[in-house]
Amino acid sequence: MRKLNTRWMHPRDQITMIIDKIYRSGLTTTSGGNISIIDENGDVWVTPSAIDKGTLRPTDIVCVKSDGSIEGRHKPSSEYPFHIAIYKSRPDIKAVIHAHPPALVSFSIVREIPNTNVIPQAKHVCGPIGYAPYELPGSEELGTVIAREFDKGFNSVIMENHGTVVGGRDLSDAYQRFETMEFCARTLINGSTIGTPNYLTDEQINEFESQIPRLLPEMDEVEHPSDERAIREQIQRIVLRACDQGLMISSYGTVSVRWRGNDFLITPPNVARWDIQLKDIVQIKDGKREPGKIPSRSTWLHQEIYKRNPHVNSIILTQSPYLMAYSVTGEKMDVRTIPESWIFLQDIPNMPFGSHFAGQEAILNTLSVNTPAVIINNDSVLVTGDKLLGTFDRLEVAEFSAKSLTMGASLGKLVPINDQQVEALRKKFLS
Structure with missing residues (x-):
């Protein structure tokens, strides 16, 4: 994963940027959580104590010098001692994030560790998760029990009745781990509301991670005419919008968009989605890829969808919180919640894990005008459409429907619109 290029960013600017993302994503409160970075001099830059996380500025960040002296306008976070303890225990860790994201706090208060084998990249990104027994916040004892877990090799730790703490080789690495771990926990909780989560074996995850994409040959030359550049801008806007709305992590x-004929543009792997740049997007033309770039590992699937479905001009493959509840449980999502849902989606079948691998035909044989989206078990949701904005709208409708169904399941028996009402919709809107 290519992280945000923070090489030229001062630690205080990095911290301000990431705490803002965490706060605006609803993963911490005004007063909760703390972030730190240790620099090459051994100085630790850390968020201040009792300062509004929603308005934090670079000048608010505090520096705890390697000799223990403190520089800054505020007091450092009361929990900075455990950050120091982690850095002493693990010199390879250069950034630490601690917060109280709701789903992970849920696990901490039932004293369980989320099983990351529920989706492939969760185990890959988070790694094994440690567990730190409860100690008084801000105490040396808390620092000791947390550092002990990191000393065992864990980069992610559940703090009993408290929250979570993660470390990384830089702040972007730590943030990705933090975000993915919370997403995994939320997926398990949502899935448990409607059914029973299914887990992947280590062998299945290894198969996913070791997939060697059918790497297309490189073109000799590449051109970027104005219509191609316009598509790049569309893709970038939608990816950033999806991240802002919690529909992509x-x-x-x-995301891909048809360009001319069966040529298309597609996002790359190994780039933090919220930091995608126009130049990162990969052009696929005449079955060849743009020189020097690697397209998504799902490029083969996108290519075949475009070849076999002339009506499809855009594709989004993502993980959104409530649709993933149906993905990890394999439960059938009944889209007959409200008329709009059925008109937009009609039916969303579940496809087995692995059906999105290169060379597999199940998804290709299922997608059609009347089946524009599928849920891939323990992996993702795939949505197709004409214009990219319309495809994104379809994703939103599907996610809202899944959210309504998941929330409704806690209230009582779900009662969808009936067959007669569906037939009336079919005649009015789809004839």
């Missing part, structure tokens, strides 16, 4: 999500 840093570590997963692919």
Whole structure:
């Protein structure tokens, strides 16, 4: 995963940027959580104590010098001692994030660790998760029990009745781990509301991770005419919008748009989705890829969808919180919640894990005008459409429907519109 290029950013600017993302994503409160970076001099830059996370500025960040002295306008976070303890225990860790994201707090108060084998990249990104027994916040004892877990090799730790703490080789790495871990926990909770989550074996995850894409040959020359550049802008806008709305996370999500004939543009792997740049997007022309770039590992699937479905001009493959509840449980999502849902989606079948691998035909044989989207078990949702904005709208409608169904399941028996009402919709809107 290519992280945000922070090489030229001062630690205080990095911290301000990431705490803002965490706060605006609803993963911490005004007063909760803290972030730090240790620099090459051994100085630790850390968020201040009792300062509004929603308005934090670079000048608010505090520096705890390697000799223990403190520089800054504020006091450092009361929990900075455990950050120091982690850095002493693990010199390879250069950034630490601690917060109280709701789903992970849920696991901490039932004293469980989320099983990341529920989706492939969760285990890959988070790694094994440690567990730190409860100690008084801000105490040396808390620093000791947390550092002990990191000393065992864990980069992610559940803090009993408290929250979570993660470390990374830089702040972008730590943030991706933090975000993915919370997403995994939320997926398990949502899935448990409607059914029973199914887990992948280590062998299945290894198969996913070791997939060697059918790498297309490179073109000799590449051109970027104005219509091609316009598509790049569309893709970038939609990816960023999906991230802002919680429909895509840093570590997963692919968007492609047909260009001319069966040529198309597609997002790359190994780029934090919220930091995607126009130049990152890969052109696929005449079965060849843009020189020097690697397209998404799902490029083969996108290519075949365009070849076999002339009506499809855009594809989004992503993980959104409530649709993933149906993905990890394999439960059938009944889109007959409200008329709009059925008109937009009609039916969303579940496809087995692995059906999105190169060379597989199941998804290709299922997608059609009347079946524009599929849920891939333990992996993602794939949505197709004409214009990219319309495809994104379809994703939103599907996610809203899944959210309504998941929330409704806690209230009582779900009662969708009936067959007669569906037939009336078919005649009025789809004839």
